[in-house]
Amino acid sequence: xxxxxSQIKRNLQNxxxxxxxxxxxxxxxxxxxxxxxxxxxxTPNSKEALMNAISQLDRAAERGVIHKxxxxxxxxxxxxxxxxxxxxxxxxAPAVAEPAPEPEVKAAPRRGRAKAAKPAEAETPAQEAxxxxxxxxxxxxxxxxxx
Numbered sequence: 001x002x003x004x005x006s007q008i009k010r011n012l013q014n015x016x017x018x019x020x021x022x023x024x025x026x027x028x029x030x031x032x033x034x035x036x037x038x039x040x041x042x043t044p045n046s047k048e049a050l051m052n053a054i055s056q057l058d059r060a061a062e063r064g065v066i067h068k069x070x071x072x073x074x075x076x077x078x079x080x081x082x083x084x085x086x087x088x089x090x091x092x093a094p095a096v097a098e099p100a101p102e103p104e105v106k107a108a109p110r111r112g113r114a115k116a117a118k119p120a121e122a123e124t125p126a127q128e129a130x131x132x133x134x135x136x137x138x139x140x141x142x143x144x145x146x147x
Contacts, residue, residue, distance in 0.1 A: 024056075024065040031056040032074060039081050050082050 002008050035053035038046035054075050061071035 024060045028056040028060040
């Protein structure tokens with residue numbers, strides 16, 4: 001353990017950076033592995049997996065987690081394998097039509113997070129409901145009681 005104050009600070013900064021870099025490096029590694037497996041199996045989603053891997057590698061290189069030439073080399077190898085891949089094996093479509101999925105109901109946003117996007121249908125001024133009165137807080141209620 002370092003005794004010098006600046007070195008102690010530097011060690012703390014290095015640990016933070018190491019943990020941050022680890023996530024970028026891990027996601028790039030996982031995306032590359034998934035793309036390679038999809039290419040080897042000639043699955044229909046191999047193009048999507050390839051594009052995801054390229055995106056993750058670019059993101060890691062942009063952040064400085066891996067060298068840009070390292071990212072370029074990995075992307076090149078993936079593209080070479082993708083171009084060498086045989087025809088995509090399509091699975092037979094099911095005979096029974098699936099019912100349309102029901103729209104998902106989003107939960108209310110938690111406190112402190114970004115507010116949920118407003119629905120695409122904007123209400124006209126005639127349809128708007130009158131605004132409710134402002135909520136009173138304990139502090140404002142106490143002030144009114146004191147007056």
